[in-house]
Amino acid sequence: MKSLIKAVALAVVLAAPVVSFAQSNQPLTRAEVRNQLVQLEKAGYNPSVSDDATYPADIQAAEARVAAENGSTSGVGGAVSGSSDSGARASAASAFTGSRSIYAGH
Template structure:
């Protein structure tokens, strides 16, 4: 009995830091999920039209459109920031 109790205490002592660190990670908030869904719908993805054969390709195409738009937006912001920082 004492031996199994010692093993249990040691196991709990080893696993408690792992459990504590697992709880500290936070997922997406509801607002972030809603914003992502709106972006996907604007990119042409319709979750209500879940065709088992094409929904994965539709989701990938929408993701590609979103990433392209975000990349173009970031490049435009960098270009405007570099023009604003030039002194005449």
């Protein structure tokens, strides 16, 4: 019985790398990366014009346009639905009912 358990454990250890290699993605070639960059630029993305504040939105919008042109429905990359206002400035009207500044009188 112990030899059977050892044999099964050995088979699992030897089969694990084969399964993990079968599911890995192949790296992109330079030609594929260049083709993707050309598609993004044709979709309106210009990396020399964008700034750090608009980079994520610009590239995601271009990726969404490229995906729509290619008919891709893989769900990988591109623009996502929903929004996030992390770090957005809160308006004074929403924080206080009065029109006074929070620093008034200090």
